[in-house]
Amino acid sequence: MGEIEGKAIVYSGYGDPKKHLKAIKFKVREPEEKEVVLRLMACPINPSDLNQVQGTYLALPPMTTELDPETPCAVGGNEAAFEVIKVGRGVTKFQAGDWALPTRGNFGTWRTHAIAHEDQMNLIKDRSGITPVQAATVSVNLATAHRLLTKFADMKPGDWFIQNAGNSGVCRAATQLGKLWGYKSISVVRKRPDFEQLKAELKSLGADQVVTEDEIAQPEFTQTVKQWIGDAPLKLALNCVGGESCLNIASQLSEDGHLVTYGSMSKKPIMVPGSQTVFKNVTSHGCWLSGWAAKHPHDRYLLVLELLKLVAEGKIKDVPNTQHTWSEDQSVEEFQKTYFEALDANLNGKGKQIFIMK
Amino acid sequence: MGEIEGKAIVYSGYGDPKKHLKAIKFKVREPEEKEVVLRLMACPINPSDLNQVQGTYLALPPMTTELDPETPCAVGGNEAAFEVIKVGRGVTKFQAGDWALPTRGNFGTWRTHAIAHEDQMNLIKDRSGITPVQAATVSVNLATAHRLLTKFADMKPGDWFIQNAGNSGVCRAATQLGKLWGYKSISVVRKRPDFEQLKAELKSLGADQVVTEDEIAQPEFTQTVKQWIGDAPLKLALNCVGGESCLNIASQLSEDGHLVTYGSMSKKPIMVPGSQTVFKNVTSHGCWLSGWAAKHPHDRYLLVLELLKLVAEGKIKDVPNTQHTWSEDQSVEEFQKTYFEALDANLNGKGKQIFIMK
Numbered sequence: 001m002g003e004i005e006g007k008a009i010v011y012s013g014y015g016d017p018k019k020h021l022k023a024i025k026f027k028v029r030e031p032e033e034k035e036v037v038l039r040l041m042a043c044p045i046n047p048s049d050l051n052q053v054q055g056t057y058l059a060l061p062p063m064t065t066e067l068d069p070e071t072p073c074a075v076g077g078n079e080a081a082f083e084v085i086k087v088g089r090g091v092t093k094f095q096a097g098d099w100a101l102p103t104r105g106n107f108g109t110w111r112t113h114a115i116a117h118e119d120q121m122n123l124i125k126d127r128s129g130i131t132p133v134q135a136a137t138v139s140v141n142l143a144t145a146h147r148l149l150t151k152f153a154d155m156k157p158g159d160w161f162i163q164n165a166g167n168s169g170v171c172r173a174a175t176q177l178g179k180l181w182g183y184k185s186i187s188v189v190r191k192r193p194d195f196e197q198l199k200a201e202l203k204s205l206g207a208d209q210v211v212t213e214d215e216i217a218q219p220e221f222t223q224t225v226k227q228w229i230g231d232a233p234l235k236l237a238l239n240c241v242g243g244e245s246c247l248n249i250a251s252q253l254s255e256d257g258h259l260v261t262y263g264s265m266s267k268k269p270i271m272v273p274g275s276q277t278v279f280k281n282v283t284s285h286g287c288w289l290s291g292w293a294a295k296h297p298h299d300r301y302l303l304v305l306e307l308l309k310l311v312a313e314g315k316i317k318d319v320p321n322t323q324h325t326w327s328e329d330q331s332v333e334e335f336q337k338t339y340f341e342a343l344d345a346n347l348n349g350k351g352k353q354i355f356i357m358k
Numbered sequence: 359m360g361e362i363e364g365k366a367i368v369y370s371g372y373g374d375p376k377k378h379l380k381a382i383k384f385k386v387r388e389p390e391e392k393e394v395v396l397r398l399m400a401c402p403i404n405p406s407d408l409n410q411v412q413g414t415y416l417a418l419p420p421m422t423t424e425l426d427p428e429t430p431c432a433v434g435g436n437e438a439a440f441e442v443i444k445v446g447r448g449v450t451k452f453q454a455g456d457w458a459l460p461t462r463g464n465f466g467t468w469r470t471h472a473i474a475h476e477d478q479m480n481l482i483k484d485r486s487g488i489t490p491v492q493a494a495t496v497s498v499n500l501a502t503a504h505r506l507l508t509k510f511a512d513m514k515p516g517d518w519f520i521q522n523a524g525n526s527g528v529c530r531a532a533t534q535l536g537k538l539w540g541y542k543s544i545s546v547v548r549k550r551p552d553f554e555q556l557k558a559e560l561k562s563l564g565a566d567q568v569v570t571e572d573e574i575a576q577p578e579f580t581q582t583v584k585q586w587i588g589d590a591p592l593k594l595a596l597n598c599v600g601g602e603s604c605l606n607i608a609s610q611l612s613e614d615g616h617l618v619t620y621g622s623m624s625k626k627p628i629m630v631p632g633s634q635t636v637f638k639n640v641t642s643h644g645c646w647l648s649g650w651a652a653k654h655p656h657d658r659y660l661l662v663l664e665l666l667k668l669v670a671e672g673k674i675k676d677v678p679n680t681q682h683t684w685s686e687d688q689s690v691e692e693f694q695k696t697y698f699e700a701l702d703a704n705l706n707g708k709g710k711q712i713f714i715m716k
Contacts, residue, residue, distance in 0.1 A: 058637035242632045264632025270642075271629050274600045274622025277644035279416035284628075284642035286635035 004028040007326075007335045008111035010073040012063060014055025017343060021053060021076060023336030026067045028113045033090035035115050038100060040326070041132035042356045043080035043109045045346045046140050046169075047263070048290070052076070059290055061106035075108025078290070081135035082114065082121070091118045099124040099135060101304065103297045105290040110339070112326060112357060122301045129312035133354055137169075137319065138307045139300075144262055144289045145173035146303060149183070152285050153235040153258045157182030160229050162252055163238035164188045164213070164245045165265065167198060169319045169352055172205055174238060176316050179206025184232070186225065188216050188249060205317060216248045225252050236260065243268030250276060250284070259284040319352050327358040362386040365684075365693045366469035368431040370421065372413025375701060379411060379434060381694030384425045386471045391448040393473050396458060398684070399490035400714045401438035401467045403704045404498050404527075405621070406648070410434070417648055419464040433466025436648070439493035440472065440479070449476045457482040457490075459497060459662065461655045463648040468697070470684060470715060480659045487670035491712055495527075495677065496665045497658075502620055502647045503531035504661060507541070510643050511593040511616040515540030518587050520610050521596035522546045522571070522603045523623065525556060527677045527710055530563055532596060534674050537564025542590070544583065546574050546607060563675060574606045583610050594618065601626030608634060608642070617642040677710050685716040 006028045011020040031037050051057040053076060063072035084098040094100060100121040102109065107120065124135055148170070149155060161178060163171045166187025178185050186209040187202050189195070199210040209228055215221055225234070233254040239246045240263030250259045250272040259282060261270050276282040293300040310316050324342045326335055342353035364386045369378040389395050409415040411434060421430035442456040452458060458479035460467065465478065482493060506528070507513060519536060521529050524545025536543050544567040545560050547553070557568040567586055573579055583592070591612040597604045598621030608617045608630040617640060619628050634640040651658040668674050682700045684693060700711035 058633070247627055261632060261635045263636065267632070269605055269629040269631050270635045271627040272642065273627050274619060274625070275416070277619045277628045277642065278621065278646045279644070279649065281644050281646070281649070283644070284630065284635065286637070286639050286641070288636045288639070291637065291639070 004113060004328075006111060006113035007332050008067060008075045008108070009077070009336070009339050010067065010075050011053050012071050012073040014053065017050050017053040018340070018347075021339070021343070023332050023339060024068055024073070025332045029115060031086055031088040031091075031115060033088045034118050035088045036084050036091055036094050036100070036118055036121060037086040038082035038114045038116060038121070039085045040109075040112050040355070040357045041081045041083055041099070042136035042354055043077050044137055044321070044352055044354045045077070045342060046079060047265075048140075049077050050346075052078075058288075059105060059294070061108060075111050077109035077111075078102075078105045078107065079136060079140045080107075080109035081124075081132050087118075093118045093123055094121070099127050101135065101139060103301065104294055110355070112328065112335075122304065124308065130308055133321070133323070133356065134311050134318060135308065136354070137352075138311060139304055140289065141169035141319065142173045142177075142307045142316065143293075143300065143303050144170050144287070145177055146307065147289065147292070148238050148260050148262060148287055149174055149177055149181070149236070151287070152260045155181070155183055155235055158184065158232050159236075160184045160186065160208075160232055160234040161236035161238060162186040162188065162234060162249045164241045164249050166202060166207070166210060168240065170240065170262065171238070172202070172319055173316065175202060175205045175207045180310070180315055184208045184229070186211065186228070186252075188213055188245070213245055213248070216252075217244065222252065233257070238262070239270065240265055242266045242270055244271070247271040247273065250282065253280065253282050255280045257282045260287050261285070262287045262289070321352040321354045322350065323354050323356050325358050326355050362471060362686075364469060364471035365690050366425060366433045366466070367435070367694070367697050368425065368433050369411050370429050370431040372411065375408050375411040376698070376705075379697070379701070381690050381697060382426055382431070383690045387473060389444055389446040389449075389473060391446045392476050393446045394442050394449055394452050394458070394476055394479060395444040396440035396472045396474060396479070397443045398467075398470050398713070398715045399439045399441050399457070400494035400712055401435050402495055402679070402710055402712045403435070403700060404437060405623075406498075407435050408704075410436075416646075417463060417652070419466060433469050435467035435469075436460075436463045436465065437494060437498045438465075438467035439482075439490050445476075451476045451481055452479070457485050457493060459493065461659065462652055468713070470686065470693075480662065482666065487672075488666055490714065491679070491681070492669050492676060493666065494712070495710075496669060497662055498647065499527035499677065500531045500535075500665045500674065501651075501658065501661050502528050502645070503535055504665060505647065505650070506596050506618050506620060506645055507532055507535055507539070507594070509645070510618045513539070513541055513593055516542065516590050517594075518542045518544065518566075518590055518592040519594035519596060520544040520546065520592060520607045522599045522607050524560060524565070524568060526598065528598065528620065529596070530560070530677055531674070533560060533563045533565045538668070538673055542566045542587070544569065544586070544610075546571055546603070571603055571606070574610075575602065580610065591615070596620070597628065598623055600624045600628055602629070605629040605631065608640065611638065611640050613638045615640045618645050619643070620645045620647070679710040679712045680708065681712050681714050683716050684713050
């Protein structure tokens with residue numbers, strides 16, 4: 001391998017990401033028999049990555065001395081596309097130049113290089129029409145949206161769903177997948193100065209209606225929703241906020257409807273009106289992609305391939321994002337500076353931040 | 359029929375039961391071809407009966423001029439045991455002297471007499487060992503408890519369930535059915551001066567643990583619950599309160615647990631912690647007995663027969679109750695006075711009130 005110096009964003013304790021994350025450098029060693037050496041192509045910051053650093057996420061990666069013999073640490077991040085740059089003598093699945101995605105969460109993706117057992121990676125065999133950024137961003141948001149729309153309600157073309165945090169990556173993905181499959185959607189977003197612009201953008205992705213949290217919180221708004229949907233059922237409410245926001249979207253569900261929660265940004269409980277639950281038989285479910293993927297890694301792989309195909313065909317647009325460049329020859333200080341600029345943008349609500357390797 | 363004067367407790371508008379309920383008298387007419395004439399044996403006041411008068415219940419009986427040509431009204435009450443006293447010439451299912459229960463809700467049971475199509479009534483063929491009061495009180499609370507324990511979680515002997523409003527009729531029924539089937543239970547009750555007495559009583563019915571709402575609201579109480587249940591799963595939480603009480607019992611559920619709501623006494627939303635929903639895959643369901651029974655009347659009948667068998671075998675104790683006597687020769691004013699004494703006792707938390715016919 002010559003002398004490659006890898007860099008990674010790691011943490012050794014849980015709490016405020018700005019206090020606990022730091023960059024370290026390490027020597028990229030030779031691969032063993034069944035191992036591959038990986039070079040990052042692209043990786044995003046996802047909200048659940050930061051929940052792991054905060055220690056509030058259920059599945060936390062083990063802290064190891066693999067990269068720093070002095071201080072056990074975990075590499076942050078869970079989603080990335082890597083290029084295979086060298087393979088061990090016993091590797092059969094990969095060759096140099098292949099694109100590879102981690103099979104599971106907790107791989108630690110905020111790093112320039114990694115060594116992995118070939119079984120820890122999935123090969124992206126057909127990458128025609130796919131960019132590294134696209135390959136690096138289908139495994140979490142798009143996969144979550146796919147499961148939310150397919151696993152809980154028996155959605156048919158013409159059926160409606162409603163979702164809060166309508167501006168998020170998962171919601172943009174659900175809006176587009178829903179549109180592809182003939183479902184109609186209502187996206188609820190927070191009131192903001194650029195609401196009309198965002199509304200137009202979400203409608204261009206396929207949202208049928210876009211409303212603010214303030215509007216949907218008005219009891220009389222239920223009548224407006226009824227006018228929109230007519231006789232069609234509103235079968236599914238997708239929640240990643242909790243609290244009042246959850247209550248407001250759950251309140252719109254038709255009889256036998258399903259509320260599915262995949263996050264709780266507000267840290268408030270999941271809420272459904274008692275009358276919806278008892279008289280309308282509304283069921284509330286949880287959907288945790290990482291938990292499912294850990295139990296069904298092959299199904300996750302098949303889902304990722306299906307999603308990449310849709311992306312390659314131009315059926316799903318990229319989430320708006322800001323890209324930051326890492327390079328092999330920059331210092332660990334520069335590497336860390338780039339990370340924190342992106343982290344600050346993420347924490348300040350500036351949308352999806354993605355690192356690409358030059 | 360000679361000249362039988364029937365009496366009934368009716369309402370012509372929705373709101374405060376003490377303002378809207380009143381007694382009326384009516385002439386009991388001859389039965390038509392397929393009709394039976396019924397004489398009340400016993401009927402209770404159930405909480406959902408009063409929700410109907412308040413207009414807050416989803417299924418409301420139609421107001422008709424059957425009993426009072428001047429003012430359309432509905433007879434209150436949904437549960438009763440009747441004796442058949444006369445049958446129409448085409449009736450095949452019943453003969454005079456038979457015991458009969460309404461097949462569905464909204465029959466209007468707070469009345470001394472009723473005329474019904476034979477298809478509106480279920481025959482209790484084998485009544486050995488069953489009192490009228492028992493026959494009049496299996497169709498709602500016991501049937502609800504049976505469905506709560508059997509239709510949502512895959513309960514096995516040794517599994518645990520938890521329930522709020524542990525002093526209620528449904529909870530007492532669930533405690534006893536659970537005990538019969540080998541399930542272990544935690545009943546949560548409001549703090550009260552006679553807590554130790556109530557605890558002893560509920561334990562005598564089969565409750566394994568009895569705690570107050572205040573105790574279960576302490577975050578550290580989760581450890582106590584864990585000590586109680588050990589390695590066994592807490593698969594089911596039964597909720598008829600909503601709000602914080604619901605949140606506190608749902609918080610105790612094991613992975614893949616089920617919260618089932620059959621009422622919302624507090625009028626507050628159903629609440630589950632986000633982490634339970636997402637990471638522990640806790641599902642929240644509604645269970646509405648009347649809605650199910652309306653769609654599956656024969657299944658309800660089979661369930662009632664199964665429950666009456668358990669009652670006849672002495673496997674289920676009667677809910678503690680206060681009995682009030684109605685008689686054929688009392689005036690409508692006396693009849694109404696007796697009703698309101700029972701209603702006041704019900705509204706003042708004095709437990710289950712039952713009317714029996716002398």
